[in-house]
Amino acid sequence: MNTKLLMIVALLFFLSWRRAADSFLLFCALFAAGLFVCVLIYRLENTTTIIDEEAD
Known part of the structure; x- marks a missing residue:
């Protein structure tokens, strides 16, 4: 859902x-x-991060 909406x-x-x-x-x-608060918290906790597995 859109938080602004x-x-x-x-x-x-x-x-x-x-x-x-x-x-x-x-x-x-x-x-x-x-x-709104639930969606905002969900979006803050589930930010996607790209993990480079080849940079050992």
Whole structure:
């Protein structure tokens, strides 16, 4: 998933929750923010590194 898109979606849900004061929108905002954090941590931990096996 794209982390920038998740951050934008979380921000939009949060702003719509502030305007409408609906608990479902708050749930969606918190869920999207949590998913953003999980995807960010996953991408930081799983960076691909190239190991040169012939450089012994």
